[in-house]
Amino acid sequence: MKKLQNQIEYDINKLNYYFNNNNQTFFEDYRETAEILIDIASDNGIYINYPKRLNEELKNEDTNLRNIQKEMFENNFNNMKSFNNSISKLYNKINIENNYYYNKYQVKMLQKDTIKIVSKFYQNFDKDISDYFEDLITSNKVFFTKHILDYLTGLTIEAIEDIKAYIFVTKKYTIVDAITLAHETIHAYLSEQLKNMTINEKNQYITNNIYEVYPFFIELVFLNYLQKNNFNIKDINKYITIYNYILSDNLYSLNTIINNKDFDLNNEIDVESFNENQGYSYGGLFAYHFYNQYHNDKDEAKDNIYNFMTDAKDYDLNHLINNYGLNEKELSKCKILKKTIKLFDR
Numbered sequence: 001m002k003k004l005q006n007q008i009e010y011d012i013n014k015l016n017y018y019f020n021n022n023n024q025t026f027f028e029d030y031r032e033t034a035e036i037l038i039d040i041a042s043d044n045g046i047y048i049n050y051p052k053r054l055n056e057e058l059k060n061e062d063t064n065l066r067n068i069q070k071e072m073f074e075n076n077f078n079n080m081k082s083f084n085n086s087i088s089k090l091y092n093k094i095n096i097e098n099n100y101y102y103n104k105y106q107v108k109m110l111q112k113d114t115i116k117i118v119s120k121f122y123q124n125f126d127k128d129i130s131d132y133f134e135d136l137i138t139s140n141k142v143f144f145t146k147h148i149l150d151y152l153t154g155l156t157i158e159a160i161e162d163i164k165a166y167i168f169v170t171k172k173y174t175i176v177d178a179i180t181l182a183h184e185t186i187h188a189y190l191s192e193q194l195k196n197m198t199i200n201e202k203n204q205y206i207t208n209n210i211y212e213v214y215p216f217f218i219e220l221v222f223l224n225y226l227q228k229n230n231f232n233i234k235d236i237n238k239y240i241t242i243y244n245y246i247l248s249d250n251l252y253s254l255n256t257i258i259n260n261k262d263f264d265l266n267n268e269i270d271v272e273s274f275n276e277n278q279g280y281s282y283g284g285l286f287a288y289h290f291y292n293q294y295h296n297d298k299d300e301a302k303d304n305i306y307n308f309m310t311d312a313k314d315y316d317l318n319h320l321i322n323n324y325g326l327n328e329k330e331l332s333k334c335k336i337l338k339k340t341i342k343l344f345d346r
């Protein structure tokens with residue numbers, strides 16, 4: 001506990017230092033990181049003063065963020081519209097048990113089992129990410145918690161300056177914990193790679209449909225790894241069903257939002273609901289495409305998805321689709337999605 005206290009105090013002091021030196025480029029991250037670190041600290045009986053200037057500075061940043069989102073939205077809107085033809089049909093095909101959220105998973109996973117299985121997976125997947133993962137664990141950056149997150153399965157606080165990322169996983173004691181940890185590890189790893197982005201680039205990266213692509217992709221690769229290593233098949237199938245359900249549900253809502261006649265580009269609520277939705281819908285679609293590539297050529301797919309993610313600062317959907325082996329026609333007809341869903345059936 002003493003070690004944790006020292007680490008949090010050290011990181012908060014560094015954040016204060018950066019903030020007081022007026023470096024705006026990491027402001028959003030600073031705010032989020034500071035808030036959560038202060039929460040963790042108080043959960044552990046450590047009292048830390050909330051930095052004074054935080055609230056007033058935030059207003060400017062919020063306006064800036066909204067402008068970026070609006071611009072991004074205008075750029076993406078028409079692309080997205082053309083993807084939506086077959087989504088409703090696909091949505092109707094995916095069956096889901098009514099009470100899927102409450103069904104119990106069969107295998108009980110303790111924290112050490114969770115870390116072990118993810119560690120083995122990354123050793124198998126990629127040396128760089130595996131080294132990064134081991135470092136996260138040994139430097140106390142991963143928290144399994146029930147307190148901070150009520151409705152999220154996991155959360156990553158992005159790395160900034162010389163402060164490494166933090167990962168939070170909501171404890172469920174099932175395979176979901178491991179999948180969440182694998183997912184958040186990719187957010188953390190990429191935040192380390194993209195640390196030098198400007199705040200505008202970072203806001204685009206975080207709020208557009210790019211952000212969830214690699215983490216969703218890794219979920220699919222991890223599930224495939226679990227299948228091959230004879231993890232409980234009922235638990236895997238249950239997770240995949242839920243995954244497909246959530247993806248198609250989000251695609252369906254996005255379709256509804258976009259094709260609503262009253263949809264207004266100048267209406268903040270409309271634009272916001274679009275932005276909130278696209279990461280979990282199109283992000284998932286792209287993830288399936290890369291997973292399909294991975295099935296044919298692992299190294300090529302890994303290069304493609306890494307470049308796709310880190311190219312986000314040149315964010316333009318057409319550019320991204322045309323440069324990393326994605327095919328707009330197949331995307332719009334959900335062809336790859338259907339094909340990849342079949343890869344999991346056995």
Ligand SMILES: [Zn+2]
Nearest residue numbers: 183187212215
């Ligand atoms: Zn995520």
